[in-house]
Amino acid sequence: MAEFALIDRLRQRATATVLARGDVALGIGDDAALLDPPKGRQLALAVDTLVEGVHFPKGVPASAIGWKALAVNLSDLAAMGAEPAAALLALTLPSDDAGFVDEFAAGFSALADTHRVALVGGDTTRGPLAVSVTVVGYVPKGDALTRSGAAADDDLWITGTLGDAAGALALWKAGTPMLRTGSLRERLDRPSPRLGAGCALRGLATACIDVSDGFLADLGHLLAMSGVGADIDVDTLPVSAALLDAFPDLSTRRALQLSGGDDYELCFTAPAKKREAVLAALDAAATPVARVGRITVGASLRLFDLDGLPVALPPRRGYVHFSGETA
Amino acid sequence: MAEFALIDRLRQRATATVLARGDVALGIGDDAALLDPPKGRQLALAVDTLVEGVHFPKGVPASAIGWKALAVNLSDLAAMGAEPAAALLALTLPSDDAGFVDEFAAGFSALADTHRVALVGGDTTRGPLAVSVTVVGYVPKGDALTRSGAAADDDLWITGTLGDAAGALALWKAGTPMLRTGSLRERLDRPSPRLGAGCALRGLATACIDVSDGFLADLGHLLAMSGVGADIDVDTLPVSAALLDAFPDLSTRRALQLSGGDDYELCFTAPAKKREAVLAALDAAATPVARVGRITVGASLRLFDLDGLPVALPPRRGYVHFSGETA
Numbered sequence: 001m002a003e004f005a006l007i008d009r010l011r012q013r014a015t016a017t018v019l020a021r022g023d024v025a026l027g028i029g030d031d032a033a034l035l036d037p038p039k040g041r042q043l044a045l046a047v048d049t050l051v052e053g054v055h056f057p058k059g060v061p062a063s064a065i066g067w068k069a070l071a072v073n074l075s076d077l078a079a080m081g082a083e084p085a086a087a088l089l090a091l092t093l094p095s096d097d098a099g100f101v102d103e104f105a106a107g108f109s110a111l112a113d114t115h116r117v118a119l120v121g122g123d124t125t126r127g128p129l130a131v132s133v134t135v136v137g138y139v140p141k142g143d144a145l146t147r148s149g150a151a152a153d154d155d156l157w158i159t160g161t162l163g164d165a166a167g168a169l170a171l172w173k174a175g176t177p178m179l180r181t182g183s184l185r186e187r188l189d190r191p192s193p194r195l196g197a198g199c200a201l202r203g204l205a206t207a208c209i210d211v212s213d214g215f216l217a218d219l220g221h222l223l224a225m226s227g228v229g230a231d232i233d234v235d236t237l238p239v240s241a242a243l244l245d246a247f248p249d250l251s252t253r254r255a256l257q258l259s260g261g262d263d264y265e266l267c268f269t270a271p272a273k274k275r276e277a278v279l280a281a282l283d284a285a286a287t288p289v290a291r292v293g294r295i296t297v298g299a300s301l302r303l304f305d306l307d308g309l310p311v312a313l314p315p316r317r318g319y320v321h322f323s324g325e326t327a
Numbered sequence: 328m329a330e331f332a333l334i335d336r337l338r339q340r341a342t343a344t345v346l347a348r349g350d351v352a353l354g355i356g357d358d359a360a361l362l363d364p365p366k367g368r369q370l371a372l373a374v375d376t377l378v379e380g381v382h383f384p385k386g387v388p389a390s391a392i393g394w395k396a397l398a399v400n401l402s403d404l405a406a407m408g409a410e411p412a413a414a415l416l417a418l419t420l421p422s423d424d425a426g427f428v429d430e431f432a433a434g435f436s437a438l439a440d441t442h443r444v445a446l447v448g449g450d451t452t453r454g455p456l457a458v459s460v461t462v463v464g465y466v467p468k469g470d471a472l473t474r475s476g477a478a479a480d481d482d483l484w485i486t487g488t489l490g491d492a493a494g495a496l497a498l499w500k501a502g503t504p505m506l507r508t509g510s511l512r513e514r515l516d517r518p519s520p521r522l523g524a525g526c527a528l529r530g531l532a533t534a535c536i537d538v539s540d541g542f543l544a545d546l547g548h549l550l551a552m553s554g555v556g557a558d559i560d561v562d563t564l565p566v567s568a569a570l571l572d573a574f575p576d577l578s579t580r581r582a583l584q585l586s587g588g589d590d591y592e593l594c595f596t597a598p599a600k601k602r603e604a605v606l607a608a609l610d611a612a613a614t615p616v617a618r619v620g621r622i623t624v625g626a627s628l629r630l631f632d633l634d635g636l637p638v639a640l641p642p643r644r645g646y647v648h649f650s651g652e653t654a
Contacts, residue, residue: 025369029552030473031406031537032373032464037364042352045447046359047415047461051454079358088374090417090459120372127378127455132417134374134448134461137359146357210358225356 006091006101007122013109014119023085024118033120035086041138044082048072052129057172062100064189066107069131071191072212074115075264078198079210081145082137087112088121090132107190115195145201145208145268150226154206154269156293157278159194161240162215166260167247183242191264196285201268204278208268214259216313219267220301226269229300232293234258234311258303259314269295333418333428334449340436341446350412351445360447362413364465371409371464371471375399379456384499389427391516393434396458398518399539401442402591405525406537408472409464414439415448417459434517442522472528472535477553477596481533483620484605486521486592488567489542493587494574510569518591523612528595531605535595541586543640546594547628553596556627559620561585561638585630586641596622 011028018024026034037043050069052058070087077084089108093100112119117135168184194210201208209222215237223230237257247253270278275291282289296302303311338355345351353361364370377396379385397414404411416435420427439446444462495511521537528535536549542564550557564584574580597605602618609616623629630638 026471026473030475031403031535032371032409032462034407034466034471035370035372036468037370039366043362043364043370043463044359045362045413045415045463047417047448047450049417049419049450049452049459051419051452054453076358080361082359086372088372088461090374090376090461092376092378092457121374121461123374123376123459125376125378125457126381127457130419130452130454130457132376132450132459134415134417135359136370136372136463139361141363144353144361146353148357208358 006105006124009101009105010089010108010119010122013105014112017113017116018118021085021116021118024120027118027120028122033086035120035136038138040141042141042144044077044080044137044139044144045134046073046076047132047134048076049130049132060189062103063107065131066104067111067190069133070108070111070117071193071264073133073135074111074117074193074195075191075210075212077135077137078193078195079145079208079266080137080139081143081198081202081208082139083199084115084117084135084137084195086118086120086136088134089119090123092125092127092130094127094129140202143202145198145205147207147209147222147225150207150222150228150269150295152228152295152297153272154295155272155275155291156230156232156269156295157289158215158238158265158267158292159197159282159287159289160265161238161243162211162263162265163243163253163256163260164240165191165262166256167243170256171246181246183240184246188262191262193264194266194287197266197282197287200281200285204274204281205268205270208266211263211265211267212261214261215263215267216258216301222267223299223301229296229298230293231296232301232303234303235306236290236292238288238290255314333432333451336428336432337416337435337446337449340432341439344440344443345445348412348443348445351447354445354447355449360413362447362463367468368465369468369471371404371407371466372461373400373403374459374461375403376457376459387516389430390434392458393431394438394517396460397435397438397444398520398591400460400462401438401444401520401522402518402537402539404462404464405521406472406535406593407464407466408470408525408529408535409466410526411442411444411462411464411522413445413447413463415461416446417450419452419454419457421454421456467529470529472525472532472595474534474536474549474552477534477549477555477622479555479622479624480599481596481622482599482602482618483557483559483596483622484616485542485565485594485619486524486609486614486616487590488565488570489538489590489592490570490580490583490587491567492518492589493583494570497583498573508573511573515589518589520591521593521614524593524609524614527608527612531601531608532595532597535593538590538592538594539588541588542590542594543585543628549594550626550628556623556625557620558623559630561630562633563617563619565615565617582641
C-alpha cells in the first residue's frame, strides 16, 4: 500500500460531502486544499491526537478509532458554538492493513457525513498507531462561546449524562462481557459531539467547555479562565439508566461522573434569567440538559448533596493524557 | 511536566506574532482558536507529519525537528502561492524532556517568527517521537497555484539547487564528520520554504509543486495532474558548490539531484513568453531559479544531456515515506 491509499479511500467517500458543501474550492490531491469561508464568519481551529494505549486501549475496532478521532475534535468546535466545515487527518499506522484502513475510513466518514465535514487534507505515515485530526469550523463573528465569560450567579449546566464512557472503560478493564456494557461502551467508542447544542447556545451561554478530561477537571479550566468559583449539587449531575444499572454503588458512580473522562458533553454557564431560554434552545436542538449548580465569587469549587451538606472533592479530578496518570 | 507545558512555552514565544498579525481573535488556550480571514482570500490548508526514523534519523537536534516540522508545511503553502497565517501543532513525545522541549520550541518559533506564522493550536501526547503540523494560509481568490495547469511548450523551472539534503543524508550515513557536511546538512535540517517565490509566481506559473519526495517523483505528480509530459535537460539542473565539492562523481551527484528528497524547492511551469517576467519576479523575491526543460504533449518524461542525447531515467524516482523504501 502506498502512502496515499488511505487518503484516496477517504477522498472517494468524501466526494459527495465536498460537492454538497460548496465552500471547498480544491480538495485533497494538491499541495494544499482551498476553502472559501462564508462572509462574516470567524474560523474556529482545533487539533487533537489520539494515541493507542494512551487515549484508547488496544483492541478498539478501527471504525471506532476513525469515528472518535473526528468526534473529539468536533466536540471542541461544539464547545465554541461553531459549525464544522473541514477536517485534515494525519494518521500513523504500524503496518499496511487494508482491513483496518477500510474500517477506519468507514468510521471516520460516517461521522463526517453526518455533520457535513469535508476531509480536505491527509497525511499517512508509518509508526505506532496514532491519529491527529485538525478541524476547521465557522462561527458568526463575535458569537463564539469561550471559557472565560462565566459570571457570579450564572447557572451551571451540563448536557446529556456524565460518567458513561468512564464506566464502560472500568467494566472493560474488569473483563465484563461486551453484551453487558453495550450502551455505555457506545459512549466510549463513538461519542456524539454536541454540535447542535453548541450552536443553539450562541447568545445564551456566557462560557462553555467540552468535558473530555472529566467534569471537575474541565469545569476547573472554565472557572480558572473566568476567574470565578462554583457550587455543584452533585445529586443533580445527570446519570444514565445504564450507569445506574451497572454501578449501583453511589460513591463509585459519583466518582465516574465527577472525574471520568471522554464524556464529550458541554459544560456551560448562562445567566439565571436565561433559564427558560436555555431549556427551550436545547429542547429545539434535541439535547438533554441539566442544571447542576451555580457560579460563585472567588475561586472555590464546592460540592453539596441533596440536603445541602458539603461533599468532599475526590482526590483525582481527571485524566492527564500526557503522563498517563490522573491528576 | 503536564500536557500543556510545551504548548505554553510555544504560546509565550508566539505572543508577539499573534498580536502583530491582527487576524488572530483568540489564540491557544480555549477549546479552539478563532481567526478572522481577510476578505477576498481563500484559505489554503495542509498537514504533514514527521516521524523519527522515517522522516528524520535519530540524533537530529530538537531545534531542527521543530524548524523542519513547520518548514515542510510552509513549503506546501509556498507551492500554492499562499502566504502563511497560522499553524496547529500535534506533538508526540516519548518522555518529559525539558531540554528537548525548549530546543524544539526554539526551532519551531524561529521559523514561525520569520514568516509571521501564529501558533494557534497544539496538542501534546506521549508516544514515539512524531510531529504533525497543520498550516493555514491565505491566497487571493482564484490566484492559487495548483499542480494541474501545465500546458505543452511551457518552460519547466526549479528554484534554488537540488540534491543538497539527500547529499547530506548520504554523507551522514557514511559517517562523514559534521564539519565536512556543514552547508549541505543545513539544507537537510533547516530547509527554507520558498514562500516569497510562491507568492511572486501568482499569475505567472501555470502549475507548481514543492519538491519534497525527489525532483522526478514530484515532477511526475505535476505532469500526471496536468496530463502532459516533459523533456528535462539534466545538465541544467541547478547544483550547489557544496554538492559539487562533496560528490565529484557525476552519476552519483545526478542521482541525488533527480531522486533525492527533502529539497523543498519549487518546481513550476510557465509559458515561454513569460520567461523574462519569471526571472524578474524571482529576482525580486531574491530566489535563484533555473530553467531545466519544457512541457510536452503526451505522458512521457525524458531526460537529455548537454549534447541532446537521451539519459536513462534512474530506477528509483523518489522516496515513499510510508513504506520506508524508495519506489
